[in-house]
Amino acid sequence: MQNFIYYAPTEVVFGRDAESQAASMICKYGGTKVLLHYGGQSAVKSGLLARVEACLDAAGIAYVKLGGVRPNPRLSLVREGIEICRREGIDFLLAVGGGSVIDSCKAISSGCFYEGDVWTLYEHKDHATKYLPIGCVLTIPAAGSEMSGGSVITNDEHEQWLKKDYGADQLRCRFALMNPELTFTLPAWQTACGITDMIMHTLERYFSKDDDMEITDAIAEALIRSCMSEGRKVMENPRDYVARANIMWAGSLAHNDLTGCGTTGDWATHNIEHELSAKFDVSHGAGLAAVWGSWARYTRSENLPRFERFARNVMGVDTAGMSELEASEAGICAMEAFFRSLGMPTDIHSLIGREVLDEELEDMADKCTNSCTTTVGALKVLGKDDIVEIYRMAR
């Protein structure tokens, strides 16, 4: 097992009406002038934004609004946010939305006091030293960004978009207000993408060469099983409060590092997917579902017993009498079947609606490895050729 650091300081307020505590929590964590950051029309139409504004008004907290965050949040809007924060003397960021809005806040937080260009941080060429504090009202359980220190931003300033990540402990939300009722109106597609994403956050940590952290493995298995059982309920009845609550909390636990304590994460599937959503602007969750099975089949020989355990403990496969390879295949197929039951694609053609071209695969694999200068993954370390092969298997 690996040494580890576990640090999840976000104060989670979970339950009906949690958003009504926005003002008191901002005060608790020292905010006096807030950038209220959100996405498109849903927070406006649902009345949530107006409720949050009323809550801040009642407490006498000044704020500036910046909406328009889109899925795969864009660098251009981040720059606008940084400008506003500097100009207006903002001292606290409140994200009202899902992972994209929180990640956009994180980029603004990182860039606000940083003297260089914020994209430098996402290029992993420097580290910021001072950050604006962040809180959130979560509306889309998926990315787990409300308890994680990481963020992903898409550079939309060149012809070819680039999607890169940056993280720091100071980017962890001070608080996360989580009301499952706010997720009742999420479209089925977005709900399904979210469930897929949280399962994948757990799988990326679970498939490791470290087989001895039993408690972490058992928790990861419990988490994925719960995502599946509660996910089925949510897809059937989107207004099932308890199932929505379980899914919402699962999204946070799947990405606050709990399921990676003592193990080496892999994260190749995430890296391979990021190029898909950067190139085709597809949903992250759907992109993950499209390539995971191919990643699993390409890498499983590195630790077949683990894939066998996955089949048995997570997917409920009766592996008696099966070879490890057969068991692994049964487990992978069962996971893919679950993804499809959510309406997720499990190949790239279904994801983008046409056949992906050879030169596109090459180009994505090239970007994924920074022109063959880096590798991805840990269970099996993958170079450009490996990634091309996984894209081909998934095409």
Place this chain on the structure above:
Amino acid sequence: MQNFIYYAPTEVVFGRDAESQAASMICKYGGTKVLLHYGGQSAVKSGLLARVEACLDAAGIAYVKLGGVRPNPRLSLVREGIEICRREGIDFLLAVGGGSVIDSCKAISSGCFYEGDVWTLYEHKDHATKYLPIGCVLTIPAAGSEMSGGSVITNDEHEQWLKKDYGADQLRCRFALMNPELTFTLPAWQTACGITDMIMHTLERYFSKDDDMEITDAIAEALIRSCMSEGRKVMENPRDYVARANIMWAGSLAHNDLTGCGTTGDWATHNIEHELSAKFDVSHGAGLAAVWGSWARYTRSENLPRFERFARNVMGVDTAGMSELEASEAGICAMEAFFRSLGMPTDIHSLIGREVLDEELEDMADKCTNSCTTTVGALKVLGKDDIVEIYRMAR
């Protein structure tokens, strides 16, 4: 399901040699003059205390030493600690030990800036507003105090000792340094008491009327199963690093509220046990094992399906064809059998080495309910008569 707050801000540094980061972590969290608080001879003999002192010396951090914490930590030593902190201008508390040392630190932290008598806080008659920050080098995984906000102190200043609790978010350790190797030399009895305590921290949250937080239940079940499987390994081979690591981490997760998210904890067994250890100065874990089965049999009718689920999902009982009552009995018996396999008593006679007297039971039940003015428990709310009956069933 219940609304909940989850707040576990402690930075955990886990693995070999973690204690070598004591000085850097104290600096990170703003400490400049430290009270180094510890227990008896084991931290001295093992060389751990000397290593921690050398680490502080090398970093130029001033400190004052206060040893002598005993199991069921005493108010008298807490008062001494508060005096030292005030006199010496201490601004950080470093606990080197287990739950008793950490709890003693928490009481000192609570009392240092409090104008009244610190015991007033433990009588739940007031709340402190300012606290000294705490960090710890954990040597005994059991109480989970390294990630919890709670503490338990024994008032040894009257003929009849009293054991009371006090908690606050500010009492959560800023950091916890957790090196499983430090637990290699723990005696079997103490190891077994610790495993029992962490299982009980999970059970107290698991047995609830809230049956719908699937993800919390599944994690709790995973945690207890891991405690049992890894606990068996540790009892067989005390120097099994991986098993010790799993047990050490389990102790923290069992008491950082993760296993209680969305459910109402019961905690009656803890309350019932506290009177046993206050009266007979027995180990907390052993006291819990002695009374849990009787508590379970007395209260199970409030939620038999939950006891059936426990039997099946945690204890691996094949409940097919059993009534819920039979299944519950099989589950309780299996848990008691596991406690006995650790060398734990499962009745009060085995715990204290003699028959407990009727007047002793009455007296403990009286104290447990503050002379019939309060109740304990939530699955079934227990008054004095109920508690007497549970003591009798366990005698």
